[in-house]
Amino acid sequence: MNVLIVDDDELIGDLLETVVASACPGAHIQIFTLLQSALRYWQQQPADLVITDWNLPDGSGLELIRAVRKTSDSIPVLMISGRADRESILAAAHLGISGYISKPFQVDALHKRLIELVPASAIQHSGISTLDEKMEAACSSAIQLPGQIDTAEVLMLMHKDDALDAGMLAEQWKREPALIAKMLDVANSASFRRSGTSVKTPREAISVIGVSMALNQALALSLDIAGKLACPPLAERARLEQEQALRIAESARALAQKIGDSPAIYYTAGLLSRSGELAALKVLQNHCDQSGEPPELEQIDSAIAYWAEKLGNRIKVQWHLPLDLRELIGAVYFLSKSNVSRSKLVMRAAALLAAEQVEGLECRTLLRRLGIEHREKGQDDARQQS
Incomplete structure (x- = not known):
């Protein structure tokens, strides 16, 4: 065709x-x-x-x-x-x-x-039958994650966020009830409540949390594909991958604030850090639909380990992610010891914090290079007892 x-x-x-x-x-x-x-x-x-x-x-x-x-x-x-x-x-x-x-x-x-x-x-x-053939084909074609809203649409809005305001986004998303509910929930949470009165409209909610955070909340919703995967093991793995991405995003935002940087791009990089894994799970679901056989846990692990990076690279190009954002995402997984980029140090440290490796040598070294004080657990306990 x-x-x-x-x-x-x-x-x-x-x-x-x-x-x-x-x-x-x-x-x-x-x-x-x-x-x-x-x-x-x-x-x-x-x-x-x-x-x-x-x-x-x-x-x-x-x-x-x-x-x-x-x-x-x-x-x-x-x-x-x-x-x-x-x-x-x-x-x-x-x-x-x-x-x-x-x-x-x-x-x-x-x-x-x-x-x-x-x-x-x-x-x-195409006659493609094996899982590896499907994965290979996905690496050279357009990939659409089955989220409640489309990731590419959100990223297009992010490209022109300087020209957006709360009213424009509220109008853009007026037919997205799940997203509107999410905005209201975030705006009314304790971290954003200021006046003691609840926020009732999407425009108010976006005004309270800001355009950048609103776009990131939309991005998070677009990447939440667990509910769209019919195979329970795949849905559970998608949920875990998304939770990890959110932890990285939150850790990166906190670190960025500590060093005085604007946190929005760090948060975005964290959210997108599992896009390759999610794409692999989507292909696994397609294979399951066609074969009628749910994948074993070992097969899921193996597919993600081998294909996530390749699919992630493909989808970053497809989404036209700017080079600086791609590099921040890459730093989540690897950072050379000679790196001097503070933004990449933040992302790698955020990944280690999200993985609960705060006491590890690499994490402590990164935090020290960022000028962020780190106390080991024994030191914190001693301080509390004194």
């Missing part, structure tokens, strides 16, 4: 690729940012599914739709546009589109629409 995606926003294009890859396993996906490039591709190799934006730098997506309909009336064509007025929708419908989705779109809604549009017979099954 060949899929043609046309959108001048590269981040949106990548997000669309991820959703299509999830809805249409085995599909060959081609992405263009210019109309003329897409038209040339279509003339040489017609696609089985076309998704196009309306406004493109060198023309209108309507031209592509006309070209498609000259060839076939049955090929599914989706228009995805920021235009939501009745006239635009009718103009596109007049050309015979299969659906019109307004930006910003809901990933779940688009995924559902694609499954409805594309018949199962059109999806090319």
Whole structure:
């Protein structure tokens, strides 16, 4: 199955690729940012599914739709546009589109629409059967974690957080009840309560906790995939991986505050530190669904040990994570003794603290290099007794 995606926003294009890859396993996906490039591709190799934006730098997506309909009336064509007025929708419908989705779109809604549009017979099954083959294929394709909200969407918002305010985020997330509930819960927690009165609206909640923390809370929810994995051992492992990521994030935030750095990026790095492990669990669930056989615990451990790093690297590229954020995530797992980057020292120390290795030589050395006092347990007990 060949899929043609046309959108001048590269981040949106990548997000669309991820959703299509999830809805249409085995599909060959081609992405263009210019109309003329897409038209040339279509003339040489017609696609089985076309998704196009309306406004493109060198023309209108309507031209592509006309070209498609000259060839076939049955090929599914989706228009995805920021235009939501009745006239635009009718103009596109007049050309015979299969659906019109307004930006910003809901990933779940688009995924559902694609499954409805594309018949199962059109999806090319790759013949991949073994778990290792599935893992290898995932390392070279788009990966979508099955969280309650889409991680890529949250990261796109993070790219432009300087231009966001509480009202904008509240509007963006008004159809995300789980996320709104999470924001209200965090804003009303003891650590954020200031006036003694409860916070009742999403906008108030985001104002209380701040845009950066609100985005990180959304990111945490997007990475919480345990409830989406049907196999109990996989769901339990996902829960443990997510809990560990949260511990690293909290430790990194505390350390950043102690050394006077803004904690937001450290917290983000901590949350993303288990993305490779979560991606491996998602592939394991796909394998379980197809084989009908739940994996053994040893198989889960082995798959994560071998594939998590590779899948993590793939998903970081897919999400367009900036280099500094990738390096912070990498420092969670390894840091050379010659490293002098304070931010990386923070992340490695946070990982050790989260793993309860505070008394270890490496952790004590890192804390000392950060200028953070550390008292061993015996010293603390002696102080308390005195």
